Amino acid sequence: MQKITPFLWFDTQAEEAAKFYASVFPNSKILKTARYGEAGPGPKGSVMTVEFELDGQRMIALNGGPQFKFTEAISLSVDCKDQKEVDHYWTKLSQGGQESMCGWLKDKYGLSWQVNPAILGQLLASPDAKKAKRVMEAMLKMKKIDIAALKAAAEKTS
Secondary structure, eight states: OOOOEEEESSSSOOOHHHHHHHSSSSOOEEEEEEOOOOOOOOTTTTEEEEEEEEEEETEEEEOOOTOOOOOSSSEEEEESSSSHHHHHEEEEEHTTTOOOOTTEOOOSSSSSEEEEEEHHHHHHEEEHHHHHHHHHHHHOOOOOOHHHHHHHHHHOOO
């Protein structure tokens, strides 16, 4: 059993969001749906929670009402092996949402995601401080991360 499970509060779109996320990531599925009963607080029979897996990571979505909204203070980070993966997840997750800077976006439900290639962390952690600085400066100008541009910045010699 997974010890820590992200729990996402939606107004009324928990089931729709869980199905969407499961369609975006491989090895994903809906596990269980619980419905409100006589005691509420949601309408009897409506979806209360949806347990699902995203690429093996268990998560729970709740239809809790409009009281709380997602903010950038919490985001889900997607580690990508190459530009093809970055492009895939960026396109799918930003559709109907909002692109931000430095690999961040909000999906159509308002949840923040970071879509980053693994090489980004490696380049930013370079023991060569000038190289890491050039990579950071390049990344700060990007919305979707461009691996070729990061590598070019890293190798620049001026």
